[in-house]
Amino acid sequence: MATAPDISAPLRLLDLACNQPARVTDVDWALLSPPEARRLRELGLDEGVDVALIKRSGVLGGPVACRIGRMTVAMRRHVAGAIRVERDG
C-alpha cells in the first residue's frame, strides 16, 4: 500500500453509505486472489457497472452485501475495498 498522501484518495465501494448508487471506475485486481478476481468477474463486476453497498456486517468485520447490476452479492470486506467507484447522481 502506498503511504504517500493521496490528494484524491479513490472512493471505494466499501466506503459508500448504504444504498448510495455508484458506478465502478476500476478494480484493483492486485488486492484480490486469482479465484476471487475470477469469481468477481463471473458475477458481472466490470468497469461502468452500477453498484451499491447494501449491508455492512456487524462490528466483527464480517462480509458485506453489495449490489452488482441487478444482483446481490456477499463478499468479504477487502474485496469491496478493491472496487473503486464514483457516486452516481
Next chain:
Amino acid sequence: MNPAPLIAMAGNPNAGKSALFNALTGARQKVGNYPGVTVERHAGRMTLDDGRPVELVDLPGAYSLDPSSLDEQVTRDVLLGKQEGERRPDAIVVVVDAANLDNHLRFTLQLIALGIPVVVALNMIDLAERDGLTLDAEALERELGVPVVATVAVRRRGLDELRARIDDAVSQPAKAPVEARAEHDFRTLQRRARQIAKAVTVSETATRRWTHRIDSIVLHPVAGPVILLALMFVMFQAVFAWSEAPIGWIESLVGWVGEGASAILPDGLIRSAVVDGVIGGVGAVVVFLPQILILFAFILILEASGYMVRAAFLMDRVMASVGLSGRAFIPLLSSFACAVPGIMATRTISDEKERLATILIAPLMTCSARLPVYTIIIGAFIPNQTVGGFVGLQGLVLFGLYIFGILGAMGASLLLRRTVTRGASSGFMMEMPKYQWPRFNDLLLGLWQRALIFLKRAGTIILVTTIILWALLSFPKPPAGSDVSPVDYSVAGRVSQGIEVLVEPIGFNRDISLALIPAMAAREVAVAAIGTVYAIDNPEDSAGERAIVTNLRERWTLPTALAFLMWFVFAPQCISTIAITRRETNGWKWPLFMVGYLFGLAYVMAGVTYWTAVAIGL
C-alpha cells in the same frame, strides 16, 4: 433404432433451472451419478406434442464454460460431449433469470457459440415484472438469433411454447460441433450481454424491493444472528416434536408385522432370524425416517427460499475464525441430517484445501443416524426431570452432544487448516438470490428422493449387517446345560472379547464391544445390535425398545453410558461416509486419515468422560 434426443438444461445458478426441469418432466425423473465423479445426474423424460419422447438432463448451474468447481466441470464436459457416460446433447435449453439478464446472458452467449441448437427460457418473468422490469422477448430473440420463450416455471406458464421450440430445435439437422471459446473474450461477452440486456429492457423501475426489505432485517448485525439461532432452534425442536406421532405409527406397523411373522413361522431359528434379526433390525432404523425427513424438509425449504445463502453470510465471520468460509456452513448444516449429502455439497467450495477440511469435519456434525443411539441411551440413563424449572434434563444432554460435535469440528478445523490442509482462505463470495416461496411439489419431490435413498440403505446395508450379526451372535450354540450365555459362546461374542480388551479402559463393556462391529456399517445399527444381543441372551424377554431399556439399566453403569454417548459424538462409524470421502477425495489417503483421527478423538473423549464420571462418583 435411434435413442430419444437428449436435451441439456443449462444456465447460471439461481435461474430457476431445476423448477423448470421439474415442471417439464414432472415426476418422471431419475437421479443418478456421472461415472467417476460424485456430481448428481438428474434426468427425466418429456413427451413432445407429436408423441416423440425426449430425454432431459438438468446440468449443474454454472457461470461460464471455464469451470471453477467439479459441478461446473461436468456442465462443460457434457456440453462439449466430453463427459463419460453421456451423449452430446442434441439441443440446449438455456434458462435465464429475466430479472438478471446482464449477467445471465453472458453464459447464454457462450452456449450459443457452441453450435448446438439453443432455446432460451426467459424464466421468472413474473418476478421481473414484479420488480418493475418490462422486457421485450421478441427483441431478445432478434439480438440472440435463437428462439426465446418467456416462462414462469412455478406457474407452468410458457411450457407449451417451450416444448414446441424444443421440438423445432431437435428436428434441425445436426451441425458440426464448435469448440468452446477461450477465456480471453470473457469481457467482450460480458459487455455484449450488458448491451443486449439494455436493448431489450423496455422500462425499469425500483429493483427487488421485497428482497431488500427482508434482507435489512435478516442480515441485521443483531437481529440476523438471533433469527438464525431461532430458526435452528425451531428446526431441531420440530425434528423431535413433529416426529412423535409418525414414529408411533411406524412402531405399531413394525410390531404388527413382527407379530404376524411370529404367528406364521414355526418357533425356532428361522422365526428368530426373521423377527429379531430382519424385522427388529430394519424396524429400529426405519422409525427414524420421520426425523430425517423433517430435517431435510427444513434444509430444502431454507435452500429453496434463498435463506441459506443469508445464513452463510451471517456465519462467515465465525467460520473464518477456524479457517473456513461461510460457504462451508451449508454442507455442514446438511450434515446434521446426514454426512453423505453434506460431503457431496462441499463440491461448491472451489478451494481444494478448504473443501478437504470441510469434508474431514463433516462427520462431527451430529447426523440423524446418531439419534437412535442417543435417544435410547438418554432415555435409559438420564432422569426425565427439569433443570432450573423449565429446561428438560434429557433435552439438555442431547443438546450438549450436538454442541460437543460442533466444538469438536471447530477445534479440528482450526488444527487441520494449520497442518494437513494448510492454505490461504479462498475467500467468500456468493450470489444472494431473490427470496422465493418454496414450491410444494418441488419440496415433495426432494423429500421423496431422500426417503428412497434412506429406505434403500435400511433395506440393504442395515438389513445385511443385522442378519450377519444375528448369525454371528446365534452360532455356535452352547452345549445343553452349559452356564455360558449363548452370546458369549457365539462367534461374535468371542470376537468382541478381543475388542473388549481395547475398549475396557474407557469403560466399555461386552454389549458395547459387540455393538461396535456392526455399527461400523451404520451407527443406527448399534441400537438394533444391542437389542439383538439381549433378545438372544434372554429369548423369553419381550422384544422391543422397553426390553432394551430395562436391560441397559440393569447391565450398564452411568459412566459407561456417558462414555458410550461421547464415543458416538466423534467415532466415524459409517461405511457410507467413508466411501463417499474416498470418492470425493479420489483415493484412500484422506478417508483413512479421517477414520484415524476420529477414532483417536472418540477414544480419548470417551475415556475422559468415563474417568471423570467415575472420579466424581456418578
